[in-house]
Amino acid sequence: MAKIRKAVTVTLRLLALAATVVAVVIMATSKETAHVLNLTFTAKFTHTPAFKYYVVVEAIAGFYTVLALLLASKSLLSRLTLILDLVVAMLLTSSIAAALAIAQVGKQGNSHAGWLPICGQVPRYCDKLVVSLVAGFVAALVYLLLLVYTLRAALHPVFAIKP
Amino acid sequence: MALRVAALLATAAATIVMALNKETRTFVVGTVGTTPVTASVTAKFQHTPANVFFVIANAMASNHNLMMIGSDLFGLEFKGFKLPLVAVLDMLNAALLSAGVHGAAFMAQLAKNGNSHARWNEICDNFQGYCNRGGVAILAAYVGLLLTLGITVVSIVKLLKPKPKPQSQPLASEIEVP
16 A cells, blocks of 8 residues: 555656656756847847746756655654645745646737737747646646645545544 | 634735736826826736736735635545645646746836846836736735645645554655655
């Protein structure tokens, strides 16, 4: 039973690690220059604070996942890992929501505020952003699944005894 | 329990303030002869999908807390399967709330500072009341988010506490991170 639990958790963590690394790398290397009416127009992720926050948080989450994989199965750290898992899951959901909000404005604009969509001018940048955001979303989902699974697995002995 | 009431107040306040966030300004656009032509521009929270999600997420979080408080008041016992369900639901609540708050927060940052690289102008200098109210709503929701995280931790700790049974050993020590 413990082996299955360990296998599932390690798989989930590896999946989350892969997703966060993909998200960070793709967003960090996404850059495109467009020429519009004699103006050179560069799109980089550092132009938007939301994307900077996203990259930083995904990097932290990836680093934490590596740490959790290496320090697995030590009972002393189990509570700390659970709490830190919760914190990292919250950070991941927050970063993906922020990045999605800004990316939605970039794709569809906001006619009420006079903000034009920029995806028409820098399509490849937008595509790379979409891939990165999907990876970040997968990472957030996997972390939430991991939390629920850890809780349920921790309670299995309790289920047998509770009325 | 007190945490839940406080979180409920915070998220409900955030929902209401953001939902009633609306400001209309009339601008003088041009002059036709001697009469100025005015155009009125409205800033509503529905204009931004991130703010709409903010309102919905806070409403759902308030609803969840309300249900939990109600079940506490009416003496519904959480036994067996239902106790972990409370912790899981609290966790999902915290995740939803964090997503809503941060989406709206970064959208507000964009509205306040604009983005010169994308040629997006800031709108807060024209709609100060709207921005102020939105800022208050986001702050209230942040407080609610922190409280919800506290509630989640308390729920999880309550789950993992050993039950006082004579024949069973304390279960806290059996929990291992797989």
